[in-house]
Amino acid sequence: MNINELKKIKKRALDEHIPIIMDDTLEVIEKELKKNPPKKMLEIGTAVGYSAICFSEFLADKGTIDTIERDEERIEQAKINIVKTEVAEKINILEGDAVEILPILNEKYDAVFIDAAKGKYPFFLNQSLRMLKKGGIIFADNILYKGYVMSDYNKHKQRTAVRNLREYIKEITENPELETEILEVGDGLAISRLKDEK
Numbered sequence: 161m162n163i164n165e166l167k168k169i170k171k172r173a174l175d176e177h178i179p180i181i182m183d184d185t186l187e188v189i190e191k192e193l194k195k196n197p198p199k200k201m202l203e204i205g206t207a208v209g210y211s212a213i214c215f216s217e218f219l220a221d222k223g224t225i226d227t228i229e230r231d232e233e234r235i236e237q238a239k240i241n242i243v244k245t246e247v248a249e250k251i252n253i254l255e256g257d258a259v260e261i262l263p264i265l266n267e268k269y270d271a272v273f274i275d276a277a278k279g280k281y282p283f284f285l286n287q288s289l290r291m292l293k294k295g296g297i298i299f300a301d302n303i304l305y306k307g308y309v310m311s312d313y314n315k316h317k318q319r320t321a322v323r324n325l326r327e328y329i330k331e332i333t334e335n336p337e338l339e340t341e342i343l344e345v346g347d348g349l350a351i352s353r354l355k356d357e358k
């Protein structure tokens with residue numbers, strides 16, 4: 161991995177207000193990945209590839225990441241970035257809307273990172289659960305959405321996102337097959353592990 165290029169990618173993304181993963185959130189996820197290095201990881205929301213590039217350091221031997229993005233400019237930038245950081249062979253960018261791509265995927269994943277349209281989180285959860293291996297883990301970023309999720313007052317603009325993020329939290333906490341924690345790092349991170357009934 162070319163750390164120098166990674167630093168440049170991070171700086172440019174921040175300058176351009178691309179909502180890349182926050183440092184404290186990344187730290188928590190990397191710690192989890194280190195405990196159980198995934199052979200196959202799924203990411204929903206590539207942006208310019210920053211988080212996928214970071215995660216690629218923590219994969220199992222010959223491990224890979226499938227990452228979905230619909231914005232054409234960001235896809236082009238992500239392609240350049242994975243080459244510059246020398247991790248292109250570990251990252252497979254799936255181009256298009258995750259709402260269309262997820263249902264046609266038929267893979268088994270050890271870890272999933274959900275980081276795309278907040279209004280679609282319950283759908284992303286169900287699709288991720290369909291493909292998650294026993295003992296696998298799902299991370300969902302921005303789950304507390306600047307505090308809106310826990311507050312009574314929400315502007316019209318945020319209402320659908322907030323309703324769906326609450327629905328996501330309800331589903332992960334009520335699902336008896338999942339062990340879930342919600343952490344107040346970054347913009348809120350939900351971590352759910354699919355129990356491995358042994």
Ligand code: SAH
Nearest residue numbers: 180181205207210211229230257258276277
């Ligand atoms: N994971 C990245 C940041 C992702 S930002 C990182 O931490 O570096 C969220 C991205 O999700 C945006 O680039 C947006 O275009 C994309 N996105 C949102 N909804 C999507 C959808 N339904 N399908 C595919 N991509 C989506």
Ligand code: MG
Nearest residue numbers: 181275301302
């Ligand atoms: Mg995010």
